[in-house]
Amino acid sequence: MRAAPGSPRAETPTTIDVVEQAYFCVLSHHHRGATMDARVLLTAGFAALTRELGREGRDLPDAVMPALTGDRKADWAAFESVYRRLAGQRDELAVVTLEAMVAALGDATWTHGVRQHPDAYDGDGYGLGLETNAGSSPSRALPPLFVTAVRGGAARAAGLRPGDVIESVNGSAPFIDGTTVAPAIAALRPQYPEARPVRLRLLRQSTGRRWTVTLRPGLYRQELADLQVVRSKLLDGDRAYVRLTWFAGDSAERILRAIARLRKARTLAGIVLDLRGNGGGSLTEATRLLSAFAHGKVTGYLCAGDDRCAALPTDDTVRLVGLPLTVLVDRGCASACEHFGAAVKDLRLGTLVGGRTAGVVSGPAESYLLGDNTVLSLPDRYHLGAGGEVIDGIGVPPDRYAPLTPADAAAGRDPALAPE
């Protein structure tokens, strides 16, 4: 914002040389890099490569994993020579190989192929224009799948409403015998340049109407007020309600100022901090916000590959708020948000209400630029909750479950805010 941001250089094709660079980057910089068995990465990459060959109907008799010895450099050389024979110059095979290697780490990300729509303006959304109760993690969705918000675009034009149950996506059920069909649910969140229309079968429970719509992904305008990271209001005349969508660099200060403002004119009975859909952000900022509710505590741990852990203490220069705290969470609450939620629960700083959090907490990630101008993000430490427990992959359960139903969404009711 301060300066015109420098445009990152355009991505170039991902080649086997880029995969090599990423492989050694992981081994040098990931928290498990020094201790891990590097063969795990190569095996995951090769498995993905053969799946892709099979998918294309081009599987080959000599698509056989080379024997690995445990020598990282020699194993890479063996892998690369087989790869070159199988793949030739086909870049898309390097992409699936690298994706699989990164996925095998569980807590790393590789950002590639994501582009801004050339006609997008600041604040525009891209996609179908709807949100669902699956949030951003399709594999963790629970039935039924339904619309929680209509933001604009094709979904608004087609008359979708919150509460509409999605019975099928492109002809596929989102759940089969209760098991999630992740690709079907992921198809609801196309990213530019994906532009294929998505066909939905919908059920509106209030009327019993069943119908089919075809939604074309595109740019849509959003209400600027809906995009603010911090929003606050008075709830029931005596509680401060603050919603935070992301732990940005100054979020704690902003939230505390919003509370102070609401407090100036009245006596507050408590604070409701709504972290549903909060995808994380700055761990430091989450810890600073926790410090408004407790001093002299450890809020969690960051641990290196050798299992030596550093405590994340409260910042006792932050003034205590001294009001009862309720924190709303759901499976959209990830990373720094879960660090916050776990500490609230473990240290008994307040009540967690809603649903289990995402279970996606990596340590703070460092970004590395690869030769194709894509970015690999690797945590150099892993995270533990205030009680020393693992949260990654598990999430934080709320003290009180208050799941949203299609009927709640249709009526605009928020069960997490309802009295117990």
Add this chain to the structure above:
Amino acid sequence: MRLIVAVVALLAATACTAPAAPRAAGSATPAGPAVLPAPTGPHRVGTTVLHLKDASRPDPWNLDAKVRELKVTLWYPTGQRDGPPAPYMTAEESELLMRGSRIASAPYDTLSRTRTNAVADAEPAGRKLPLVVLSPGFTKPVSTLTSLAEDLASRGYVVAGIDHPYESYATTLEDGTIAECLACDSNSDPGFGAGLVRSRAADVSFVLDELPAKWDGSGRIDQSRIAMAGQSIGGSSALATMIEDSRVRAGIDMDGTAYARIPPGGFSRPFMFLGSAEHVASPTWERDWKLLTGWKRWIVLSGAEHQSFTDTPLLSDALGIRSASGVLPAQRAAELTRTYVAAFLDLHLKAQRRPVLDGPAPGFPEARFCPCS
């Protein structure tokens, strides 16, 4: 081509690199107060400050302010020779701006001792003068555009520089209180830029509404000849204002990412993008370029950086900041900014031909005409 790609991949494959951290500005010994370069036009320059209050809308940032207050600094031709030069900013504003910008290499009142070329509250002169609105970059007071403003006034323009309170580290309001940067709280929010330029457009329209009644000299303004220019988000605000307010006939965006939404049918009034090398390839300028259907230019100055279009480089010696190598020297940056902005305004508000806008010109090798990727 293939060969080059292969060589790059080989070199890069040896290690992955963490993206470079922003380069810390080097510090040097402060050189004493800055002196702004003399204006180049034939007229002497006067300046005065107005405080205008828009009771029709609350302040967008200070939720306790029911009224949007704006501070307008006017620069204009004068016949008056004598009188003390106007202050650049107050000592308090200097301190807040330096602290906000994390500059500690010089005394905090340094900027308030900057020597300007305009006589405070001098009697205006001239008639049927064109008007230029200036809007500064985010966190910056409009005084950071003084070198440009004084030069335009010396060339026969009335300049109305607007301080948009709470969008800068320091704006002294009419009652003497200082508005600090409340908007800085939310500047990383999605949609922030779009909202801010919309708000600035409303600020500018209000100033244009009020100026005739609130300034004695306004009878000297030709209300049919109004343009706007700004740096960074102030430049984006120029286009935002023009889209909303047909009184503004032409505009310049100096190195600002573009946030204003151009109507689907396009926009036909004259507009110029004037930028640093970063804007050779600029997604938002490329997007808008296609929608500009009238007279338009996209000029990139090699060696310029984001602040080259402001007074900042002129102040860096006084602040004890060593400028990076390869960047345009401060005097040259000011000269280029003054030249291209004045040429654009002369063409569109005074109907005077200005060949420097037609393409590469002798004496100005820094200018590249884009799209040029």
